[in-house]
Amino acid sequence: MRFRKSTAAQKIKEMPGFILNEPQFLQGKWQEYFGNSNPLHVELGMGKGNFITTMAAQQPELNLIGIDRVTEILWKAGRRDLTGLKNLRFLDLDGAFLEQYFLPGEIERLYLNFSDPWPKKRHAKRRLTSPYFLNIYKKLLKKGGQIHFKTDNVDFFEYSLSQFVEIGFSLRKITYDLHHSGFMGNVMTEYEMKFTAKGYPICRCEALKS
Numbered sequence: 001m002r003f004r005k006s007t008a009a010q011k012i013k014e015m016p017g018f019i020l021n022e023p024q025f026l027q028g029k030w031q032e033y034f035g036n037s038n039p040l041h042v043e044l045g046m047g048k049g050n051f052i053t054t055m056a057a058q059q060p061e062l063n064l065i066g067i068d069r070v071t072e073i074l075w076k077a078g079r080r081d082l083t084g085l086k087n088l089r090f091l092d093l094d095g096a097f098l099e100q101y102f103l104p105g106e107i108e109r110l111y112l113n114f115s116d117p118w119p120k121k122r123h124a125k126r127r128l129t130s131p132y133f134l135n136i137y138k139k140l141l142k143k144g145g146q147i148h149f150k151t152d153n154v155d156f157f158e159y160s161l162s163q164f165v166e167i168g169f170s171l172r173k174i175t176y177d178l179h180h181s182g183f184m185g186n187v188m189t190e191y192e193m194k195f196t197a198k199g200y201p202i203c204r205c206e207a208l209k210s
Contacts, residue, residue, distance in 0.1 A: 049077030117156035129160035
């Protein structure tokens with residue numbers, strides 16, 4: 001079923017508790033909102049939500065927020081069985097406005113899973129690993145905070161590695177073939193399942209804020 005954006009937005013409003021209204025008022029108060037002092041993890045560009053909902057189910061000791069700017073996708077994620085996932089919330093938000101919703105040092109980990117690579121040079125500023133976005137993430141991450149990044153696009157991956165270093169992040173666990181790297185505990189996204197089924201290798205790294 002496909003809705004127009006206006007219809008999807010209305011459907012989202014019928015999902016109280018998972019799709020937040022006016023979340024800017026929770027800036028700096030996320031632990032208070034969740035009612036605990038657990039670490040805050042955020043997925044930017046969550047797609048249909050397989051990754052973030054699986055993480056929430058597997059790790060109840062985390063507070064998780066899934067973000068996407070496509071309202072219809074958020075609606076699809078909200079249709080999942082979210083029973084018992086009190087540690088999960090969704091935001092209808094463009095990543096360029098993260099600073100309006102989180103205070104500096106409030107986020108412990110940020111997940112960038114299969115972000116649009118925007119391959120044309122004239123669109124480089126739109127990449128979620130461009131200097132513009134990385135400087136926002138660096139501000140919002142706590143000291144020692146991490147960005148976990150996955151993509152199937154090697155050119156985008158190498159661009160991102162260079163940008164992480166340029167902005168001052170340190171890198172670890174770099175792999176160009178995640179599923180044959182011996183990495184344990186990987187949670188797949190819908191895109192990752194599709195690409196892996198076709199035999200495409202997945203690139204992954206972790207960027208740390210010092």
